[in-house]
Amino acid sequence: MAELIAKGPFDGQEPVSAGGAVLAPLALGPIWSLALFPGQAKAAEQALKPLDLGFPAPGQWLQGKAGARLVWTGRDQAFLIGAEPLEALAGLAAITDQSDGWAALALKCSAAEAVLARLVPVDLRAQAFPPGRAIRAGLNHMPAVILRVESGFEILTFRSMARTAWHELAEVQAHLAARAALTV
Amino acid sequence: MRLTCPLCGDRDRREFTYYGAEDYLHRPAAEAPLADWDGYLHLRDNPAGETRDLWYHEAGCAQWLLVSRNTVTHAISKVELVAERKA
Ligand SMILES: [Zn+2]
Numbered sequence: 241m242a243e244l245i246a247k248g249p250f251d252g253q254e255p256v257s258a259g260g261a262v263l264a265p266l267a268l269g270p271i272w273s274l275a276l277f278p279g280q281a282k283a284a285e286q287a288l289k290p291l292d293l294g295f296p297a298p299g300q301w302l303q304g305k306a307g308a309r310l311v312w313t314g315r316d317q318a319f320l321i322g323a324e325p326l327e328a329l330a331g332l333a334a335i336t337d338q339s340d341g342w343a344a345l346a347l348k349c350s351a352a353e354a355v356l357a358r359l360v361p362v363d364l365r366a367q368a369f370p371p372g373r374a375i376r377a378g379l380n381h382m383p384a385v386i387l388r389v390e391s392g393f394e395i396l397t398f399r400s401m402a403r404t405a406w407h408e409l410a411e412v413q414a415h416l417a418a419r420a421a422l423t424v
Numbered sequence: 425m426r427l428t429c430p431l432c433g434d435r436d437r438r439e440f441t442y443y444g445a446e447d448y449l450h451r452p453a454a455e456a457p458l459a460d461w462d463g464y465l466h467l468r469d470n471p472a473g474e475t476r477d478l479w480y481h482e483a484g485c486a487q488w489l490l491v492s493r494n495t496v497t498h499a500i501s502k503v504e505l506v507a508e509r510k511a
Contacts, residue, residue, distance in 0.1 A: 299431075314485050314486060315485060315505070361435070361436040361438065362435065375432065376432065376484050376485055377432075378439060378483035
């Protein structure tokens with residue numbers, strides 16, 4: 241059988257440090273969509289306990305055991321990131337492997353908020369969007385899931401749009417750098 | 425214009441797609457009189473004041489929303505999830 245080579249969505253891409261922000265590819269590990277069947281929220285909460293997770297409220301993400309995270313992504317829907325789904329969830333939620341469907345980026349440092357302010361029409365400043373928050377919103381014209389973590393932001397977008405997302409963000413970094421150079 | 429999505433919070437209008445009047449939630453039964461189907465498909469009020477219509481949160485949670493708003497003052501008084509409304 242042919243030996244297939246798995247490639248990340250940003251293979252070969254070095255981080256970009258410009259405009260007071262650092263943009264870098266991010267490897268998140270497995271991503272599973274958990275879409276609750278009607279009326280199964282309570283049972284799913286119980287089933288998630290071994291991972292030290294509950295079901296996240298709208299706009300939230302939760303940190304569980306051993307790197308497992310559960311990110312709200314819609315009504316009665318969340319992404320389990322960095323862990324395999326538990327057997328106990330069978331029958332409580334529609335579980336689909338989305339690992340290869342998404343591209344993830346880390347955006348950090350002092351100007352990270354200023355970069356996103358040019359692309360996302362939602363207040364993502366720390367006082368409105370602290371660590372533990374997650375939203376679905378448009379990154380310019382692309383659907384995205386955005387998480388606030390201690391070090392900044394994690395941005396998930398469709399893998400087919402990975403290069404466009406990178407371009408949008410890096411371009412804003414260049415604009416901010418150009419503006420800073422003007423006002424010296 | 426901003427809409428407060430029950431799931432996503434306060435969001436800009438460009439994240440939403442307008443569909444039409446609340447009437448679309450009240451589809452007649454297949455065997456209903458033709459007059460009911462005519463009303464459902466074609467007849468709309470054009471109120472100066474309170475109105476209710478459907479919006480889709482396309483760039484957010486992908487839910488259908490029932491928005492109560494005033495066409496005179498542009499005030500938005502309520503935004504509800506269609507999926508969770510009591511029929
Ligand atoms: Zn929403």
